[in-house]
Amino acid sequence: MGKLDKYARQSKAKEPSKVLPIRLPESIYEQFRQxxxxLGLSMSEAGYLLIKEELEDGLYNASTNEVAATTQRIQNRIHRENTSYTKENTDKSPFFSTRWTSINYEVENELPCPLCHQWYSKANFSRHAKNHSATTKELLENNEDIVYKMIDERKLTL
Known part of the structure; x- marks a missing residue:
């Protein structure tokens, strides 16, 4: 007989309570839940009883089995057995984003600066564009003819 057997279906004394969050390995959690x-106990009730026994060893006696047979579940289940917990993706497809990207202007992970006629790392290009008081988008789109000319020249040398 396990420690929880003698407490199955105890009645709780009403008293202010606190929450005790605990972490358990998944295997122990599943065994404890089953x-x-x-025993017809909620996991909270079982945890409460184990802790109470630890603190007040010998508090309960054999008559608790009679209580277990005559009482009903104190706490309703929070989650129903047949409830699905997977969220269905109802968002629009991420492939059709309206966000601007510099992909059309990249060659070997670098972007051309049409004002300096230099190539800069894609990761640092935004910082470089600030030197010209512009954003990456403004710099590349406002000078597209020079940018595409630089891209064509770069692709010829590859």
Missing amino acids: RCEE
């Missing part, structure tokens, strides 16, 4: 289900 054991509580067999």
